[in-house]
Amino acid sequence: MKIKNKVNMLSFFYNIIRPFKWVFFGIIICVGITSLSVYSFFWFMKYLVDALTVCSTDMSKIGDVYKYAIFVISTIMIYETSARLREYLQLQMIPKMKKNIIDSLSGKTFAYSYNFFQNFTPAKFVYAVLQTSESTADIFIDYAVDFLKTIFSLSLACVSLFYVDIYLGYLGLIWIAIWMFAGFLLSKKTHTMSYKLADLRSSLSAKWNNTFDNIDSVFVYNGSENELAKNQKNSTDVMNQDKKLSKYIFKVMSVQGSVVVGITGIAFLYMIGLFKKGVITPGDFLLVGETIHHISHNLWEFAQDLSWLVTDIGRIKQGLDMSTSDSIQRNGEIQKINFKNHDIKIQNISFAYSDKEVFSHDGILNIPQGKKIALVGSSGSGKSTFVKLMLGLEYPQKGEIFLGQNNTKYMNEYDLRENFALIPQDPKVFEDTIFNNIRYGSFSATREEVIEYAKKAQIHNFIMTLPDQYETMIKNTSLSGGQRQRLMIARGLLRNAKVFIFDESTSALDTITEKDILNAIEEIDSSKTKFIIAHRLYTIKNSDHILVFQHGKIVQQGSHDSLILQNGLYQELYKIQIQN
Template identity: 25%
Template sequence: MSTEKRLARYALTSKGTILIALLMLSIAVAVELTGPFIAKTIIDRHISGIEQPWYESEQHDQSVAYNGTYYTRDAYLENDAWRGEEVQILQIGTQFYFTTSPVPTDGERLYQDGTLTVDRHDGTYTTEAASLDPQEVLAFYEPEIHFIIRWLLLYLGIVFVASFFHYGQNFYLKKAAHKIIQRMRVDVFNQLSKVPVRYFDHQPAGKIVARITNDTEAVRELYMTVLATFFSSFIYIIGIYVALFLLDSRLAFMTLALLPILFIWFKLYRKFAAGLNRSIRAKNAEINASMNENVHGMKMIQAFNQEKQQFESFEELNQAHYRYQAKLLNLNSLTSHNLTFVVKNIVFVALIWWISGGTAGLITLGVLYAFVDYINRLFEPVNQVMNQLANLEQARAAGARVFELLDEDGEDVDEATIPRPNGDVSFQNVQFAYIEGEPVLKQLSFHAKQGETIALVGHTGSGKSSIMNLLFRFYDPTNGTIKIDGIDTKHHSPQAWRSHMGIVLQEPYLFSGSIASNIAYGKPDATRKEIEAAVHLVGGTDLFNKNGLDEHVTEKGSTLSSGQRQLISFARALLANPAILVLDEATSSIDTETELLIQKGMQTLKQNRTTFVIAHRLSTIQDADQIIVLDKGEIREQGTHEELLNRKGVYAQMYKLQQGQAS
């Protein structure tokens, strides 16, 4: 499904609100577009209308006294009213003239020595005429003033009505946009919990964050601004063309030539802008990833004096982003206001030629004014659409990136539960590869009985962490089976098994909040007493003495010592009461004094649960029930500490090296 269709599907989730907004927008546009018609009526009927036929009449509200005689415009005389001699008022420049012998109104007018001349293509017409002074002109306009005031009050009311409906459509469209993006961000965040861990292995955190924040923000702009602009502009253009045809169909047909020009313009812009916007979004994500990496690695950067190199690397990304932005800016500058201005003036030139050449026939001043007004209004939505094309393409590029993440294969989070297993774990002929054709585990088989402690040792890359990844079902084996209590782990969801597993990492991850909330992370409903008991059992009671368990924890626990962070991790695992526990180099990064405290806590932690220990310091695993020595994904040796020393194999050599006994 295309990006546009998927964006439309998201829009349909708030279709009710959007339809209300569009209805209010249609009303606002319809009301607003009556303005030029009101202006046309005022000009033709009440301002230029003074040149329409006047008749000698009886005195009444619309009659005007001139030289002792009352005159009334034909438009204000009843059909059965008495009509006397027809008279005429003509305007030349700013001066008005009164004549009792009407002449044609179209043609070139001239007044000289009491004679008014109208020169037309079919001949010259003359009549005696008298010049009217300002007071007399005002008297002839006086019957029109209250009509003009009524029309102006109507127009003012229309402005208020249009403003109300514009406010409504703006409010409801923005409300719909916020709801749509809220739903999209929830979907994206939920997707992150469904995608396999391998996705995060190949995607920098900054790029993922950019998709959830920056890209969805660009999509929000689509629904809130671009959508509103396109819909309002479309309705405006339709409404304006309807009005143009009502005014003069011949002139309106001439303006229809704009539509194919605008369509070609739109298609060409999208063709060139789409690639630039995709590149801009990609570079923006790379900048986010670089910033994230630099912020988290600033200690190392400064420690190795790599500030200049990191700056140069960042500047290279920034410059690439700038180059794409500059190209897009050039494209927007060429195709936005400048091009609109040129096309609009071409239309006006054609309109003037059409009228001045007589091709359009006779049109009134009011029609001409309204037509020019509508043409100006026509280019406002056109210009707005062209100005929003850049945002449209940015939103399409951002939407495509968001949907790429949503399209990643994943599994729904299964909330089904299973009884607490005993913890009997067996690997049977397990093979696994992160990259096809490059196995990291080869025909691996071992059995961990309930309550045993299994130690995994070996050089870097031997497969220790891969075993843990398979056990937690972050990955599934390529071949072979993993069973817990004789049940293939694939028979239940990963979440069901993980609810009975705990892990303590070499670098424990702490979340923003309090120490207590971090300890209760695996058991959010834990009571305060349960949290305190877990801390006491792992020997951490005396290490938190400032604000106790309520001390605030910043991102990753940077204000706490390594020992404190590790104790929190141990207490977290103990409180969750897992049937299977994994200790991944859990004591390698803490001081000796804290390690002694933790070692006592570890004995408590291991009770009544199967424990897997990944260790490089062999002195910490001497009491393990089984020690499995791994090398390049295969088991080289297996047994207790004493058994392996007696074999004088790989384990014995590693142990002697660490004890400084190698010959």
């Protein structure tokens, strides 16, 4: 079943703002009060100027001057208070909102299939998520709120203009309408350009990440110049796209700037005419002058905000597209689980990566609980794939896999994987303490248990030589391959699993350590099923059953004694190893 994970941008915004709806509402109220106080200021200034004009011939009206002066000062005070309150409310909302976005986009990825992560570039993803969180915060504060402020302010401006003169009102209205319409049309192009820019930027971050991931090869093969050249090509692409976008915004702004100058000129000439005719008072002149200035300032901000808004929407869309994806998941609905035993049954399965079959098995393969099964065969023959299918990391396109009485394709992944302990072929540790790395096998394990299994995995003595012992912080590069393998073995053994899978987990160990670990594997409770993938056949000779893999198929199976007697791959491999 294909699960669509595409997120609709509006529903994304809605979910993000929901926990802050009251704070956001408060911010909008503050913005309303700020805009209103600006226009109250203009109006009281008009009355103040008119009162001053009267006083120049009749000083007995000086009381009005005081009154309007107090009103003017009060509006400034209200303006300042509401503006500070708005900033305070933003402070309460923005950092938390950004955190929520990062957590939710990153956390969502766990719902995707293992397959999703095969074509996944962590650096690109992390960059996109961070960018999305920044841009979303901008959307709410710099744009949503500011647009409301602009619309409110422009409406008040029109009211003021219409009050003074009907033609001035129309002039203002037409000016605002044309500008906004043009702004919307032009922003479409900016949007496409900025989406591409965001994509190029995250690719650049991925390229550098890949370089640093391979730093050993870069040093050993003197590849630094090659890396620099390769990545510079990407940074040049970013620069070019950035320039293209900035140039476009520059052009749009230049056109809009000229319009502002023209309109202001026309309005002022017209107003001087009105003043000469005695139709408007000095106060009206001041009011209209300030209003026109305010309109042009608001439109200017609007145009600028609009171009940055579409840039941010481009970034968010790119981030959401990347952090959400179609993923192939189990192809059935979840059913209730029921275990009488933990036998494994594999039935006529076939699995392909994009139409290239990598493993198939015709007929039924029964693996009773408690058996020790070995998987051998050449590199790339499908052994690790077989394990991924059992664990539900991949699902076969055809056929069934049963764990106990349950068809795994109807099992919840958590319920399924709880039964397994996998010691992977390519051991990787978390950047964390040794203790936490081992305890990952069982989050409820005690310190004593962690130490007990570290001893079984032959890693305890090494840990005790470290300065902080079990509390030592580790990462992949700070341990040898064999040390990482032993940590993984300790983690796996710690798990109270029904099925243990060792995927070449002693391949990097010396023969003596390997022998000790094989003994520890032998000691695992005999009711547990054990799968051991190995190239060195002496390590699996005593298995109950051996599956021989070749070209994505099980070509032979049986005990060691029966297989060496058959003409076939197993005998061939065995002879070569004995000769060596």
